[in-house]
Amino acid sequence: MWKKLEQSVICRRVFDALESNRNYIHEELIGVPASYLDPKVFSQDDSILNDAPYLTALVNNPNHIGCHTLDSSESFFAGTQEIERELIELCAVDILKSKPFECDGYVASGGTEANIQAIWIYRNYFMQKYNAEHRKITILCSEHSHYSMDKAANLLNISIHKVATNQDTHSIDPDALKNVIDQAKENGAEYFIVVANMMTTMFGSVDDVDLYAAELESASVLFKVHVDGAYGGFYYSFSNPENTLNFANKHVNSVTLDAHKMAQAPYGTGIFLIRKGYMQYATTKEASYVEGEDSTLIGSRSGANAISIWMILSKYGPNGWMEKIFILQKRTDWLCEKLNEQKVVYYRNPCSNIVTIKSSFVNPSLVTQFGLVPDNHSAPKWYKIVVMDHVTIEKIQPFLEQMTMSMITL
Numbered sequence: 001m002w003k004k005l006e007q008s009v010i011c012r013r014v015f016d017a018l019e020s021n022r023n024y025i026h027e028e029l030i031g032v033p034a035s036y037l038d039p040k041v042f043s044q045d046d047s048i049l050n051d052a053p054y055l056t057a058l059v060n061n062p063n064h065i066g067c068h069t070l071d072s073s074e075s076f077f078a079g080t081q082e083i084e085r086e087l088i089e090l091c092a093v094d095i096l097k098s099k100p101f102e103c104d105g106y107v108a109s110g111g112t113e114a115n116i117q118a119i120w121i122y123r124n125y126f127m128q129k130y131n132a133e134h135r136k137i138t139i140l141c142s143e144h145s146h147y148s149m150d151k152a153a154n155l156l157n158i159s160i161h162k163v164a165t166n167q168d169t170h171s172i173d174p175d176a177l178k179n180v181i182d183q184a185k186e187n188g189a190e191y192f193i194v195v196a197n198m199m200t201t202m203f204g205s206v207d208d209v210d211l212y213a214a215e216l217e218s219a220s221v222l223f224k225v226h227v228d229g230a231y232g233g234f235y236y237s238f239s240n241p242e243n244t245l246n247f248a249n250k251h252v253n254s255v256t257l258d259a260h261k262m263a264q265a266p267y268g269t270g271i272f273l274i275r276k277g278y279m280q281y282a283t284t285k286e287a288s289y290v291e292g293e294d295s296t297l298i299g300s301r302s303g304a305n306a307i308s309i310w311m312i313l314s315k316y317g318p319n320g321w322m323e324k325i326f327i328l329q330k331r332t333d334w335l336c337e338k339l340n341e342q343k344v345v346y347y348r349n350p351c352s353n354i355v356t357i358k359s360s361f362v363n364p365s366l367v368t369q370f371g372l373v374p375d376n377h378s379a380p381k382w383y384k385i386v387v388m389d390h391v392t393i394e395k396i397q398p399f400l401e402q403m404t405m406s407m408i409t410l
């Protein structure tokens, strides 16, 4: 599905899609509680917008409410919904190894929403299919999992059990996993919602889905696995193509990707993907004024977000994206070589662009100057560097020099 497209083709596709939406100016549309952006405030000057498909989409302001991979959805915005549908299929098939047309999904507000959406669906699945009580359903994830899992537990009134991680790899520890599953069962848990990390926020560490699956199978409990690829989805899928955190693995049922983390998309570009047959567990039948009802957590959302991700991926194409990740990997390798020379203690998953340095090696003045991010603002044990597009060797070099200087004076 995924092809590199010329800029002119990308432009034409987006403008055509916007034309296929119902038009507030040229048509007799008087029933929708929505319009284009206020022209007194937001310029709608053709000379600015003619070559700017994303800005035009923002100004036209299509609402992508609902999930468009299901049977029917709001017909007013059918043109741009088609781009979102294509994007979802591209991510599921070309990035996450699903067979064609076997996944549903939508562009969510972010990774937080996509993770909560997954856990909401599985909670309802266990409740509806197995008559499970809240107290028998639990979230199982790592101590380094993103705090959106704690939000989900709180909102959905289910418990959460966290697995300690291995000191060296920062991914789930097999012995700790066994113990936590036993503990959860003692606490009354019978249904497990697993969230496996494809790069954690702090360490870029990666969990072993098959380890989770094997332990839960041997514990004879029911479980569903969600992969949190908010950080890593657009990176690790390419830096480690042999990984098993995708739909080629029968245990993986849904995945979160965030285009606004590693893919340099505007905020509001989380992506939720799930095997067909599950979205319905989050359908709100009471959403009767929305055509096709609503199976998403968010409600109204901008169609421009889906368009922005589609434009980014179409501009690069699969080979261009591989090259982009390849360059970031090389730069991260270079940084780690220098840290090794200085005998600095740090963690890096070999397929990640996150380098997390032990705080004792970093002078506090460098933290502010170089905008390093701590694991914990009150008592930092680690600081991380994330090698993004703008984090060039020219910017890393002065940091290394100053770190070496401060280590000598220490």
Ligand SMILES: *Cc1c(COP(=O)(O)O)cnc(C)c1O
Pocket (backbone or CB within 6 Å): 109, 110, 111, 112, 113, 115, 146, 148, 199, 200, 201, 228, 229, 230, 231, 258, 261, 270
């Ligand atoms: C950032 C992040 C999230 C949350 O994503 P938002 O887009 O900030 O809501 C979830 N999981 C991981 C691993 C993340 O890094």
